[in-house]
Amino acid sequence: MQNNTTTSENTGTHMNMLKVLTPFHVWALGVGIVLVGEFMGWNFSVAKGGAYGALIACWVIGLLYSCVAMIDSEVTSTVAAAGGQYTQAKHIVGPLMAFNVGLYLVMAYTMLEAADALIVGDLMVAMAGTFGHAGLDPKPFVVLTIAFLAWLNYRGVFTTLSLNFVITIIAFASILVLFIAVEPTNPGAVLQHEGLLTDLPYGWIGVVASLQFGMWYYLGIEGTCQAAEEVRSAGRAIPLGTMGGMMTLLIAATLTWYICTGLLPWQYLGQAFTPLYDAASILGSTKLQVLLFVATMFAAIASANGCINDAARAWFSMGRDSYMPTFFGAIHPKYRTPYRSIIFLVPIAVSFAFTGLLDQVITFSILSGLLGYTFMSLNVIKFRKMWPLGSIHRGYVHPFHPLPAYTLLALCSTTYFATFLGYGSSLLSILAFYIVASIWFTVRRYKFVKRGEQFTMSWPRPKGF
Amino acid sequence: MNIWDILSYAAWVGAALFLLWIVVDAIKVSMTYDEDLLMSSREGMDVLDPEQSKGNSHAK
Numbered sequence: 001m002q003n004n005t006t007t008s009e010n011t012g013t014h015m016n017m018l019k020v021l022t023p024f025h026v027w028a029l030g031v032g033i034v035l036v037g038e039f040m041g042w043n044f045s046v047a048k049g050g051a052y053g054a055l056i057a058c059w060v061i062g063l064l065y066s067c068v069a070m071i072d073s074e075v076t077s078t079v080a081a082a083g084g085q086y087t088q089a090k091h092i093v094g095p096l097m098a099f100n101v102g103l104y105l106v107m108a109y110t111m112l113e114a115a116d117a118l119i120v121g122d123l124m125v126a127m128a129g130t131f132g133h134a135g136l137d138p139k140p141f142v143v144l145t146i147a148f149l150a151w152l153n154y155r156g157v158f159t160t161l162s163l164n165f166v167i168t169i170i171a172f173a174s175i176l177v178l179f180i181a182v183e184p185t186n187p188g189a190v191l192q193h194e195g196l197l198t199d200l201p202y203g204w205i206g207v208v209a210s211l212q213f214g215m216w217y218y219l220g221i222e223g224t225c226q227a228a229e230e231v232r233s234a235g236r237a238i239p240l241g242t243m244g245g246m247m248t249l250l251i252a253a254t255l256t257w258y259i260c261t262g263l264l265p266w267q268y269l270g271q272a273f274t275p276l277y278d279a280a281s282i283l284g285s286t287k288l289q290v291l292l293f294v295a296t297m298f299a300a301i302a303s304a305n306g307c308i309n310d311a312a313r314a315w316f317s318m319g320r321d322s323y324m325p326t327f328f329g330a331i332h333p334k335y336r337t338p339y340r341s342i343i344f345l346v347p348i349a350v351s352f353a354f355t356g357l358l359d360q361v362i363t364f365s366i367l368s369g370l371l372g373y374t375f376m377s378l379n380v381i382k383f384r385k386m387w388p389l390g391s392i393h394r395g396y397v398h399p400f401h402p403l404p405a406y407t408l409l410a411l412c413s414t415t416y417f418a419t420f421l422g423y424g425s426s427l428l429s430i431l432a433f434y435i436v437a438s439i440w441f442t443v444r445r446y447k448f449v450k451r452g453e454q455f456t457m458s459w460p461r462p463k464g465f
Numbered sequence: 466m467n468i469w470d471i472l473s474y475a476a477w478v479g480a481a482l483f484l485l486w487i488v489v490d491a492i493k494v495s496m497t498y499d500e501d502l503l504m505s506s507r508e509g510m511d512v513l514d515p516e517q518s519k520g521n522s523h524a525k
Contacts, residue, residue: 014505081508133469140476147480154487229508320506330503332494339491346484456507 017082018336020158021231026224026241028165029309031248032302033109033220035171036116038249038256039276039296041216041362047270048422049210050201051261057207057214058253060411065218067408068373069246070398071380073239076225077395078387079457080234082338083317084225084310085372085379090321091457092383093375095449099441100434101372102318105226108368109311110345111361112220114352116304117145118361121353122273123297142353145304150346153308156335157230164305167298172252174295178280179255181288182262190283191262198266211418215366217253220303221245222372226310235395308342308349315341321454323445363423367430370415377408386462 045054072085081087086102121138128136153160182190200206224242231237256276260269263279272278280292316338319328332339352361381402389397398404419427494503 013502014507015502016506079508083508087508128469131469133467136469137473140473140480144476144480144483147483151483151487154490317508320504320508326504329506330500331506333498333503334494339487339494343487343491 015331015333016336017230017331017338018157019230019232021161021227021237023231023237023240023244024165025158025161026227026231026237027245027248028161028168028302029227029306030221030224030242030245031172032161032164032168033112033223033306033310034218034245034249034303035168035252036119036296036299036303037216037219038175038252039171039292039299040119040274042213042253042256043260043269043272043275044216045210045213046261046266048202048213049206049208050199051197051257051266051269053200053202053207053210054214054261055257057210058217058257061211061214061218061415062250062253064373064408064411064415065221065249066246067404067411068222068376069242070404071376071408072222072225073242073396074394074398075380075383076228076238076242077235078392078459080228080231081317081457082226082229082313084228084314085222085376086314086317087228088225088379088383089375090454091459092379092386095323095446095451096438096442097375097379098321099318099323099445100438101375102314102323103434103437104368104372105314106311106318106345108365108372109220109223109307109314110349111352111365111368113146113304113307113311114349115358115361115365116300116307117142117349117353118358119300120145120297120304123293123300127293139354143350145301146308146346146349146353149301149305149308150342152305153312154332154335154337154339154342156337157227157309160305160309161227164302168302171295171299171302172248174291175252175255175259175276177291178259178276178288181283181285182259182279184258191259193262196261196263196265201266205421208414208418209421211415212366212422215369215415217256218246218249219366219369220306220310221249222369222376223306223310226313229313233395235393239396308345311345312338312341315345322448322450323441360426363419363426364430367419367423367427370412370419371434373408374412377405377412380405386464387459388463391463392459 045057049057075088076084079087079091083102084105086098086105089101090098121142124141125136125138152163187193221242224238224245228234228238260275260279263282264275269275274296277292277296280288315324315328318324319326319341328341328344330340355361384401
């Protein structure tokens with residue numbers, strides 16, 4: 001140990017994260033993670049349920065995520081700590097659920113990060129192909145994306161999320177520009193909804209099946225909670241950023257559906273890789289094509305960037321409470337980031353990306369998210385019972401409780417069924433993975449958990465305890 | 466060797482440099498600072514110690 005070292009035991013100081021973020025950064029974190037889903041992925045719901053089925057999925061899943069955003073905003077406005085839903089579960093339910101929710105978060109974000117990096121690699125391959133160079137290896141660009149964003153995250157949250165804000169705004173603006181370019185006030189001139197929209201091709205069961213891919217429109221907005229320990233005012237910034245982000249996504253999702261279904265037949269749209277870019281290509285404007293290409297790239301980078309931020313904070317929080325090795329609970333003394341967690345997750349993300357199995361990686365990510373939402377509905381019911389309104393300070397109170405919780409539970413159950421229809425074996429194997437992980441935690445890890453020290457919030461004793 | 470091959474090599478080199486930088490910095494930090502200090506963060510610091518929490522903020 002050198003001279004400039006100070007110990008917490010000697011000085012009583014704590015190495016905490018910097019409180020530098022605003023509601024705009026929270027918005028950039030949430031929307032940045034999600035917006036790539038508007039540029040690709042959502043359209044697989046068209047293949048399952050047709051164009052109208054995809055619109056129903058867009059709004060039904062929009063309702064699911066609105067419930068998630070409202071519930072998250074209330075609970076996180078009281079628990080100003082990194083870890084998000086993991087920390088919520090720890091305080092409200094107990095260690096086993098907290099462990100599982102933490103693991104869902106880390107897996108969901110790390111796999112989504114890998115998928116985003118794969119998309120960047122695929123876009124580079126497509127660009128090389130356009131310029132006549134076939135067979136470009138995407139791997140160096142995949143690794144560079146993950147390495148650069150890990151470096152950025154390592155060096156501080158303010159710059160990381162400021163960059164996310166800029167590139168997410170550009171990506172969102174590109175959807176607005178495309179919407180204006182298709183002359184929405186003059187139906188039939190560019191958009192051909194009258195000829196392209198058909199009845200439900202596979203009936204209502206197709207609509208249910210499309211719900212799984214409707215999640216692409218919004219998957220990851222709950223990641224705003226991970227910023228709770230770094231915002232200047234959690235009670236204000238988290239609800240504002242999260243709800244503002246959800247409104248942005250509802251607008252972006254609806255515009256995306258409207259543009260694409262008015263330009264592309266549903267049979268093509270349902271299997272397209274980059275539907276918004278394809279829609280821009282049909283218009284014959286090179287400028288629009290370039291804009292949408294750049295926006296797709298930016299959306300994927302913003303998503304990977306936010307995922308690194310969130311996965312590292314979830315892993316860090318679990319380390320801080322000894323749910324995982326405490327080594328990961330360290331904060332960088334200069335940059336004030338969870339630097340060991342950021343480094344640890346890099347090879348894992350690269351490994352997932354090198355599998356090249358985009359479908360499977362995304363499905364695992366979606367299912368991990370879905371498991372988290374399911375428990376969130378139970379969490380909030382217990383939270384309101386243990387700490388009723390007025391017992392602790394809340395920055396935001398979500399309306400109509402318990403209706404959003406029950407709605408969330410019902411919609412999650414329906415989406416499980418939808419997932420089972422398309423990816424039954426994946427669903428069962430993921431459940432098996434989490435059951436095995438839970439057994440490991442109970443038998444081998446729980447003895448290391450700091451059972452008393454992990455509850456640092458100065459809340460009153462819960463009602464009934 | 467065309468521009469795309471050069472870009473691929475540049476991407477490998479760039480990735481290696483970014484990763485090397487953070488790994489070297491992490492090792493330096495671990496050797497310089499006391500482990501207790503690095504792992505001393507606590508959740509809910511705003512409530513537990515508002516004065517130190519202000520010190521962690523860039524807000525005016």
